[in-house]
Amino acid sequence: MRAHTLLMLALAAAPLPALAQNQAPTNRAQQRVEGINRSIESQAESRSFQQQNRFETNQIQGQIQRQQSIAPPPPAPIILPHR
Numbered sequence: 001m002r003a004h005t006l007l008m009l010a011l012a013a014a015p016l017p018a019l020a021q022n023q024a025p026t027n028r029a030q031q032r033v034e035g036i037n038r039s040i041e042s043q044a045e046s047r048s049f050q051q052q053n054r055f056e057t058n059q060i061q062g063q064i065q066r067q068q069s070i071a072p073p074p075p076a077p078i079i080l081p082h083r
Helices: 002-013 028-069
Strands: none
16 A cells, blocks of 8 residues: 555656647637737847847947047157257
8 A cells, every 4th residue: 555655646746748838729719829929929039139239239339439538649749850
């Protein structure tokens, strides 16, 4: 009896295969939901790319502005030899 109980506990604790993730959608509503989810994921990826691109562009613009705001050093004086 004890072995039977241990076997049942072991089976209950074993991970079950993720069948629901591998199944094809069974109806239109489910297909629609999955389509919407894919669309949301795609939009999120696009938004993430755009935000990264905007961030990098702002960084470059800031660097350019800082470089332009620093006054260049005055030119070195030209010393002509005496004749």
